[in-house]
Amino acid sequence: LRKGFPEVVFCQGKTTDQVVEIVQRLCGGNRTVLATRAGREVYEAVRAVFSDAVYSELARTIVVYRGERPQPKGKVLVMSAGTADLPVAEEAAVTAEVMGNHVRRCYDVGVAGIHRLLDKLEMIRWAQVIIVVAGMEGALASVVAGLAEQPVIAVPTSVGYGANFHGLAALLTMLNSCASGIGVVNIDNGFGAAALASAITRMMVGSE
Amino acid sequence: LRKGFPEVVFCQGKTTDQVVEIVQRLCGGNRTVLATRAGREVYEAVRAVFSDAVYSELARTIVVYRGERPQPKGKVLVMSAGTADLPVAEEAAVTAEVMGNHVRRCYDVGVAGIHRLLDKLEMIRWAQVIIVVAGMEGALASVVAGLAEQPVIAVPTSVGYGANFHGLAALLTMLNSCASGIGVVNIDNGFGAAALASAITRMMVGSE
Amino acid sequence: LRKGFPEVVFCQGKTTDQVVEIVQRLCGGNRTVLATRAGREVYEAVRAVFSDAVYSELARTIVVYRGERPQPKGKVLVMSAGTADLPVAEEAAVTAEVMGNHVRRCYDVGVAGIHRLLDKLEMIRWAQVIIVVAGMEGALASVVAGLAEQPVIAVPTSVGYGANFHGLAALLTMLNSCASGIGVVNIDNGFGAAALASAITRMMVGSE
Amino acid sequence: LRKGFPEVVFCQGKTTDQVVEIVQRLCGGNRTVLATRAGREVYEAVRAVFSDAVYSELARTIVVYRGERPQPKGKVLVMSAGTADLPVAEEAAVTAEVMGNHVRRCYDVGVAGIHRLLDKLEMIRWAQVIIVVAGMEGALASVVAGLAEQPVIAVPTSVGYGANFHGLAALLTMLNSCASGIGVVNIDNGFGAAALASAITRMMVGSE
Amino acid sequence: LRKGFPEVVFCQGKTTDQVVEIVQRLCGGNRTVLATRAGREVYEAVRAVFSDAVYSELARTIVVYRGERPQPKGKVLVMSAGTADLPVAEEAAVTAEVMGNHVRRCYDVGVAGIHRLLDKLEMIRWAQVIIVVAGMEGALASVVAGLAEQPVIAVPTSVGYGANFHGLAALLTMLNSCASGIGVVNIDNGFGAAALASAITRMMVGSE
Amino acid sequence: LRKGFPEVVFCQGKTTDQVVEIVQRLCGGNRTVLATRAGREVYEAVRAVFSDAVYSELARTIVVYRGERPQPKGKVLVMSAGTADLPVAEEAAVTAEVMGNHVRRCYDVGVAGIHRLLDKLEMIRWAQVIIVVAGMEGALASVVAGLAEQPVIAVPTSVGYGANFHGLAALLTMLNSCASGIGVVNIDNGFGAAALASAITRMMVGSE
Amino acid sequence: LRKGFPEVVFCQGKTTDQVVEIVQRLCGGNRTVLATRAGREVYEAVRAVFSDAVYSELARTIVVYRGERPQPKGKVLVMSAGTADLPVAEEAAVTAEVMGNHVRRCYDVGVAGIHRLLDKLEMIRWAQVIIVVAGMEGALASVVAGLAEQPVIAVPTSVGYGANFHGLAALLTMLNSCASGIGVVNIDNGFGAAALASAITRMMVGSE
Amino acid sequence: LRKGFPEVVFCQGKTTDQVVEIVQRLCGGNRTVLATRAGREVYEAVRAVFSDAVYSELARTIVVYRGERPQPKGKVLVMSAGTADLPVAEEAAVTAEVMGNHVRRCYDVGVAGIHRLLDKLEMIRWAQVIIVVAGMEGALASVVAGLAEQPVIAVPTSVGYGANFHGLAALLTMLNSCASGIGVVNIDNGFGAAALASAITRMMVGSE
């Protein structure tokens, strides 16, 4: 079951000690462990125990690889609108990689400069699943879903201020998209988008 | 002051009798009268008194022309995303015309089919002010404002359902746009958008 | 492009005449046409023109088949919590069928009677994609996603009253699910769920 | 009246000095005092005066026992979904104990892993009242109330992020539950749940 | 299991035919059936089949008694604030009776006339569980819970206008009560309150 | 105009330097100056210039008396529900005093202990205007307005947590009160309540 | 107590029969009865019993005078912003008259035409209490309170559309006013404003 | 394209290093760079590289002038209601200047003191576009738009507390204005207002 899939620890709201203890317990099972929402001091503590732990400062992820690393099979494209959306986009990208996908990144293609997006049609065609990460008004998901035949997973981010209401604006935009083929996850939930993308690509591989 | 500008009656919440009486009073002043949010029976009653009243079923507007009709000077483009947005778009278009502007219409250019929009670049270049009318997720305003140098007036519509919350989704989208040069008016307020557009084009004419 | 996929008309907010005219135009292109949110009188008018139009009273869908009917390939399971959710569930089921999927239905398995749901594990295992339709508190999506490895598409419905706020409760439940592998669509958007499901199954078939 | 029931101090928004003074005043009456939402420094200050004060770091409660300690009579089960819900669950558990109940704890039984919950049916049968503590989407209350005949008291927690809106998602879930026999208290109000549970078990004992 | 408890049909959102068919199916099991949210025409249709069906116009409930009628054992007091709250209060009262409780009613005791409420202390003392039904600002629950030792079940109603937001005001009031011992159910959910009350009184009887 | 009324400075969002400079400018006009929302360091800085400045730590007010101090004439009663409401209640009380009223305080009379409130009927009768300050569910205003003939000014406070939404619960309660004769001010606006109370008592004195 | 004050019936949500029966009961007490939110058919039914009942179509009020009619003493000014606000303004005006006040009306003085308002300074000076009724953005209350020394009672109305949210916009405006001396009542609550105004003027008369 | 227009960096959510790097890259293009939402330490870092960088502490803007400085042509008036609105007003003023406009400032003209505003009619007449910045209830935009023929750009600010909801009150006020000719931007978005104003004045200059 869930072969090759990592165990996951959500660090937010846990103490450093708790995270280390959980990672230790999970690694005992000889499965790769992914920790999300991990600050640098959490990483330092994990590395003290697992010296091969890999940290991404931007994504705030720790990975401790165990067991056999599966050959990447699915093709996931992660697109994002602005630079402030990068942490969420990278959480998605790292997660998708750990879950056995080829990942390509296509950042900074917000809809206010539509031509930058139109230059990326080939990348869009390459993907089996597309994750679109966007804050502010979150319009990127609609434009991408209009251009692509593949399933699009939309991640609203809390980037913005004022009438953005901490990501509500982008969330509503994505739920109300006039384009079809879009599934939405919670605000800032890059992990959840990649988990859904991986459930999809795993089925494709499984259906081969 | 406000030379050549019509008097305006907002019919919503008024009885037919009240509207007829107000139109009669205003027409006495020899100025053109525009009535918005006017159903067909209101129009019938107005036409009984002013046989030259002009009705738009779609825009739900009545116009009774009086005094000299000014030469159209401003150039206003009205764009809309979906067919359900047409009543609001037409309210804007008729109002802008009555207020002395050339109006061009560019409808059904929602962002899910971005190429239809990109085919309209010439129309966009023609305009002095662009009114963008959109419901659902309202993303059109951002894309247009990214393509155009001119002021963009965004009108969210109440078209949609569920997490659209009667136009709130499109309103928040437009207020949070990552493109600059956008001013937003109330949900479904086609009249208000055209009034602002006309205040802008009038200044341009005034500055000649 | 989108081979074998139907053209779609969203009838809500359109007059019967408009729908008939659009269906006529689209059928000219020799592609199957699916009309959603269609009341009985809309159906009568369409049938007057296309005597082979197929209507589902419950789903409020009309289908006019044209061109070759593709062999069903994807496997989509539609689950729903209560009987009041049936119209949305059927909109999803009919759409998924028209888009070339085998569809199985598993209704009335709300979480208050968890054993009825646990009796359906085989159906769950059969599916490539699972659509979960639920109103009230919408908890079914979390339980199903916990049981299944496959992608789950969650459709909150507006069924409920009081602090349900027309589907907001179920929507928030689904976005905040503690289970992973869930993508959410707009409240009552059965069509959108099926379109996403079909984008997924089509990729699987395409990846064969 | 309220025989054997403790006096309660809600520390949030009070200075350490104020809490100490109130505890001193209340203990004078020879009744047990329970202080909730008490940080460690508040505890240190109370202990300086009452060296037998008992602190729970997790529950953030202080208890100073006075008078005769009543024999525990009611049977209260406290269940919780995730580890981040523990502080609220423990506030409920400690309060229920101080109010004269046997308390059993059943933690980490979120609905995404329904089988862990189904393994606990015996504990469920043991209880007279069940307190269900859950954040995120709060679906646990519905599943438990479906399994149990007893009154269920649901406590939404503020655990979550994004469209959780600080516990609103779980609150709405619990209010809209499709299962019956559930009463809901305020977000994070573990104390209030236990007070209601104790009002219920006290009536049972009283009706003996 | 749930001995003596009725089967329940929630009529809202069901056609008359559907309700009749469900009632017929359930009565076959020789258990009493309670239908809530039933309009008069639904009742007429049920009575055509079950001539002994009992209707309450105010509560909008139908009861078809079957099997042995249990001796009433629990003592439930239903209090309400204003006359517009009566339908919800009666839904609670009828449900509690059908579920085997003695029910007393104490209506029109809103907090703006506190002395009318204080005249009812004896009734309050009689009860094992108190259901408080209130719209507008819903303050009655706090005052009653301050006067009573017993569990209080608070039912906010949608009675009110303007900043009442269809019952939200009363709901928030009840959730934030400064008195303890209160469990809240959904807006207008008289049935749910009685079901919880009955789960409580049943435990008391069970603990005898 | 506004004879005997103080000048007022709202310190929130101003630097200490700005406040000192404004107080100096206003005192030049020989009128009493009241500063609200003033922390201790602001007070220290003001006292360095005006050694007779009077500070209330609880109310967070500074008063610098200048000109003739008017004889107190109006009679204002300030009531509050809980101890956490005291800062707002004191802001109201101090303001009402500086504006020329006799002020009596009646604190800690929340509705969960209705008898404490009923013991205060004489104080209620004494007042010309009653200010009611309450957080949590804010029910005190309704009960007091039911007992009193005089105008009641209700001040919701932000005291509470969870579904209190920073004072929204108490605000809605007060706006929806079933008792009449209540005017509501903004959340935590003790100053505003006293300003309105003083506008009322001033008219009474003026009408003498 | 409340000498000369009418009994009041709030008709909304009551049947015609119920209203007639309540009016009959109250008139027995020889006190004037005021019924608010009364449609024409309710009036017809009341007039069949009390032929001297006085109806205001605009205010939707019925008055049956009984006992001695008190000499009007207080001076209440009712101001309103737009014509759609008239029903609420008249509900306030009629109520204030029945409660023994001289009432002057000053309608159609919205802030978009500030000079019309500035022409009314004498009326403003005449009043002891000013009721300001406004929908849309509700800004009138702030401007009037800035011009007047007297207490201002602000009544937001539900007039507006889109982002007005049924009166929420005007309500928030009035609660956040930068002018002081304003008390706010519920949306559309003309009655409540007049009741508060009368509580104020009655105190003034009482203090003579 | 956008000749003479600056490049813009939005610093919020970026590290000091990122801002410096972006400014360096943009200045290479020989265009003026404007950085908004820049704290003092960001400015120090930029000045270390560009010693001619100009900082406004109040507006939190940095400007590095490059290329030819265009002759100011447009006439933009920035008005604000209270002193706490100054940072947003200055962000608008500085931006409008950098974008080639004459800017006049008219601060502290809140509607509670309407005569201060009426003293500024000449300034209002001078402007081609008016930016109105206001927090609290945001009523200033309506009054100004009623006095002026020119386009008005309304900027709600987050200044306020309680039922202000971080600027929501002012935002709704501005969207619902009874005056026409108003376009609204996001809460606190002084930059956006000036960008729209400049799009307007640029068209006027372009139309010369």
Ligand SMILES: Nc1ncnc2c1ncn2[C@@H]1O[C@H](COP(=O)(O)O)[C@@H](O)[C@H]1O
């Ligand atoms: N960034 C994230 N947001 C939401 N859920 C997450 C995230 N990262 C991990 N999770 C979920 O959290 C679970 C682990 O939670 P826990 O047991 O509390 O550490 C995983 O199985 C994931 O489903």
Ligand SMILES: Nc1ncnc2c1ncn2[C@@H]1O[C@H](COP(=O)(O)O)[C@@H](O)[C@H]1O
């Ligand atoms: N569709 C509309 N939406 C909002 N405001 C409108 C609309 N049409 C007209 N108005 C405004 O309504 C004013 C007339 O209102 P009234 O005096 O009530 O008829 C005009 O001056 C316009 O500013």
Ligand SMILES: Nc1ncnc2c1ncn2[C@@H]1O[C@H](COP(=O)(O)O)[C@@H](O)[C@H]1O
């Ligand atoms: N965690 C809690 N949440 C809400 N209310 C509480 C909590 N703990 C105690 N209380 C209530 O607070 C009251 C004491 O409040 P106070 O007098 O302000 O200390 C108790 O009687 C309880 O009803």
Ligand SMILES: Nc1ncnc2c1ncn2[C@@H]1O[C@H](COP(=O)(O)O)[C@@H](O)[C@H]1O
């Ligand atoms: N606590 C308060 N809440 C709201 N408004 C206040 C408060 N204290 C003073 N004010 C108002 O703030 C005004 C002074 O504001 P400012 O000129 O910004 O200092 C006074 O005239 C009062 O109307």
Ligand SMILES: [Mg+2]
């Ligand atoms: Mg697509």
Ligand SMILES: [Mg+2]
């Ligand atoms: Mg642009």
Ligand SMILES: [Mg+2]
């Ligand atoms: Mg799963």
Ligand SMILES: [Mg+2]
């Ligand atoms: Mg149960």
Ligand SMILES: [Mg+2]
């Ligand atoms: Mg109690």
Ligand SMILES: [Mg+2]
């Ligand atoms: Mg009263």
Ligand SMILES: [Mg+2]
């Ligand atoms: Mg004033």
Ligand SMILES: [Mg+2]
């Ligand atoms: Mg104007």
